[in-house]
Amino acid sequence: MDDKKSIVLVPTDFTEVAEYAIEHAAGICKLQGAKLTLLHIINKDTKTYLKKEKLTGSAIHERLEKKAKELTDKYNIEVDFIVKTGSIFSEIGIAAKELGASLLTLGTHGKVGVQHIVGSYAMKVIESSPAPVIVVQKRSFREGYKNIVLPIDDSTESKQKVKWAIHIARKFNSNVRIFAMHSSDGYRMAKIKGNLLQIRKFFVQNDIAHTFEIADKNGVFPKQILTYSQSIDADLILIMTNPDNMMPSFIIGKWEEQILFNDSLIPIMAINPVELSIVVGGM
Secondary structure, three states: OOOOOOEEEEEOOOOHHHHHHHHHHHHHHHHHOOEEEEEEEEOHHHHHHHHHHOOOOHHHHHHHHHHHHHHHHHHOOOEEEEEEEOOHHHHHHHHHHHHOOOEEEEEOOOOOOOOOOOHHHHHHHHHHOOOOEEEEOOOOOOOOOOEEEEEEOOOOOOHHHHHHHHHHHHHHOOEEEEEEOOOOOHHHHHHHHHHHHHHHHHHHHOOOOEEEEEOOOOOOHHHHHHHHHHHOOOOEEEEEOOOOOOOOOOOOOOOHHHHHOOOOOOOEEEEOOOOOOOOOOOO
16 A cells, blocks of 8 residues: 555445454554545345335435444544445446555455355455455454465566565565475476575565465465464465466465355455555565
8 A cells, every 4th residue: 555645445235244344444544544435336235125124225325424433433544435336346346446445355255145245256356456455254353464474386476466565564564474385396396496585585675574484295285375374373365366476366266265265264365466666675
């Protein structure tokens, strides 16, 4: 997020998990002096709810207004809200772009949800976002994202993606736990170690607190990421959505639900490859 006052956007369908996403957004805004914007998309689910409860569209505005005041009073932050009509899969990304949001927090419901932000549907929202998305389950913000897991494999190096990791670590004063894939193939393992050494070099140059560990030779890496993250009580797992980089995109494909809905409820920060204009030493 930029040094100027930034916007954290959080979609809400007024469910319990959406409240957790709002809590994370409010905590981030409190720590970083950002503005929080609540977003509700009126779609067929909203209309069905309003009809069932015999409410008018003004009920949505009233509910958002009440929540905005509650957050302002509790966190002493600036809060506003917007209401859009359409599909959550397109309108969330459109709203983020129009607002110039620097971060989204997105509550996920597991297998079922009021507005179906689940599984591959959550990926549609993530991929449409111009800003990083923190995917939240029913887990409190605690003291922020102090303990971040950064998985790496042998994918082609992309300095731009390392910039994101450094940028995030600076903003949250994080300790980044680099977790590298193991390969029995000598050539592939050499590439993994090369990526690891280069990332560590950039982290040292930019005073980023970090540790590193290489996964055991036996095991499936995405599952190892989750096991490792659980063992250190990680606050956040950071991944990229573009496979052409050092940071693997394991939430795409068959591991989607296992990562997004991990048993320890660890939030996931998913970053689309967007140019980041920041100064990073050595890059």
